[in-house]
Amino acid sequence: MILHTLAHVGTDQFADHTGWHPKPQGLCQGDVCVPAAGSLRSDGTIDIEVAAQRLGMPLVHDEAHGVWALGPATLGGKALATATAADPELRTHDGRPFRLSSLRGRKVLLVAWSSY
Amino acid sequence: MEPAHTTKWIDAARPADPALAHPSVIDTQHITDELFGFSNIPMAVWIDEAGTIVRPAEGASIEQSPMRDMEIPEGLPERLTRLLVEVKSIPDVALDYRAAIVDWATNGADSPYVLSADEVVARSQPRGDDEARAAACFELGEHLRRSVGPDAAVPWWREAHRLYPANWTYKRQAWTLVTTAEGADENDLMQGPNDVYAGNWLDDVIASGGGAAYTIVPQL
Numbered sequence: 001m002i003l004h005t006l007a008h009v010g011t012d013q014f015a016d017h018t019g020w021h022p023k024p025q026g027l028c029q030g031d032v033c034v035p036a037a038g039s040l041r042s043d044g045t046i047d048i049e050v051a052a053q054r055l056g057m058p059l060v061h062d063e064a065h066g067v068w069a070l071g072p073a074t075l076g077g078k079a080l081a082t083a084t085a086a087d088p089e090l091r092t093h094d095g096r097p098f099r100l101s102s103l104r105g106r107k108v109l110l111v112a113w114s115s116y
Numbered sequence: 117m118e119p120a121h122t123t124k125w126i127d128a129a130r131p132a133d134p135a136l137a138h139p140s141v142i143d144t145q146h147i148t149d150e151l152f153g154f155s156n157i158p159m160a161v162w163i164d165e166a167g168t169i170v171r172p173a174e175g176a177s178i179e180q181s182p183m184r185d186m187e188i189p190e191g192l193p194e195r196l197t198r199l200l201v202e203v204k205s206i207p208d209v210a211l212d213y214r215a216a217i218v219d220w221a222t223n224g225a226d227s228p229y230v231l232s233a234d235e236v237v238a239r240s241q242p243r244g245d246d247e248a249r250a251a252a253c254f255e256l257g258e259h260l261r262r263s264v265g266p267d268a269a270v271p272w273w274r275e276a277h278r279l280y281p282a283n284w285t286y287k288r289q290a291w292t293l294v295t296t297a298e299g300a301d302e303n304d305l306m307q308g309p310n311d312v313y314a315g316n317w318l319d320d321v322i323a324s325g326g327g328a329a330y331t332i333v334p335q336l
Contacts, residue, residue, distance in 0.1 A: 001255070002145075002256070016147075017147060019151050056245075056248070057248065058248050059252070060256055060272075062260065062272070065260060065264060067256065067259065067260070069252040069253070069256035069259070071150070071248040071250075072150040072151075072243060073243075074244060074248045076237070077243060078153075078237055078241070078243055079172070079243045080152075080237045080240035081237065082237065083168050083233035083236040084167065084169070085163045085169050086152070087167070090141040090142065091119065092139065092140065093119045093122045093123055093126050093141075093142055095119065098141045100163065100167070104165065104167055107162070107163070107164060107220065107224070108163040109161075109163075110162075110163060111159075111160040111176055112148060112149075112159045112285075113158045114285075114288075115125055115302075115303055116292045116303050116305065116307075
């Protein structure tokens with residue numbers, strides 16, 4: 001996730017990019033929750049630095065351009081922490097928003113491809 | 117890839133029968149790499165009706181490559197011959213994988229190819245500190261390529277390549293941008309030696325152990 005400040009980020013944006021949702025028990029992805037005291041701020045936003053530390057997410061900084069990138073969680077050493085599929089907002093080629101959850105009730109074969 | 121560039125590919129993949137239509141979505145920020153563990157293409161995950169992954173990201177070819185049984189012509193340049201040798205050595209389980217998909221579509225949770233939640237997680241791609249940092253470096257590079265210019269991406273993509281050499285998506289995305297001639301209709305699939313990045317397709321495949329190490333072979 002690209003960040004222009006380390007102060008905080010909205011919970012929806014955080015969940016969209018990372019798959020981790022704030023809940024009373026911590027930051028959760030499917031049935032997996034990580035205690036994350038201090039990561040949810042009183043204004044309802046996520047404290048990026050605290051959340052990154054709790055979830056083992058690297059923060060990379062390009063000083064010249066004043067921008068950070070937050071990497072994915074490293075819990076368990078695997079790309080997936082849970083079998084619950086993430087649900088990012090993607091775009092169709094004509095710009096309409098699309099979520100995998102719009103296909104619930106059907107089997108989904110999600111194929112990654114590029115023409116390279 | 118910019119959304120506007122995808123139309124011809126999406127049109128080519130559109131089934132003639134509208135009843136078989138499928139969504140095609142664009143992931144310009146490589147979010148799905150991070151969320152599902154894609155590290156090359158084609159790769160796929162299977163997601164059941166409730167939104168549960170029942171097979172993690174793995175190689176997803178469904179047609180045997182025509183190169184598999186091709187005789188390599190004599191007299192080709194040495195480097196091209198070696199490239200074809202490595203391409204032919206990429207494991208090809210396309211027909212078995214396609215049969216597995218059909219079995220799942222038919223039998224659902226009773227398909228022997230459906231994995232438990234624990235197995236899905238265990239079989240997903242590695243994600244240690246280096247792989248996670250590589251993802252951040254790659255995304256930062258892509259952001260800077262779009263917002264500043266191509267040169268701003270280079271140091272971050274070099275670092276992503278160094279941290280996660282088994283991620284071919286990071287490499288191929290970077291290589292194709294420097295080896296494809298300006299104005300060309302098609303991307304340069306050879307992705308040969310260049311002045312910007314240390315690696316290139318052929319030498320990196322050889323260094324990684326050859327074509328056999330190039331793809332995540334589905335364990336069916």
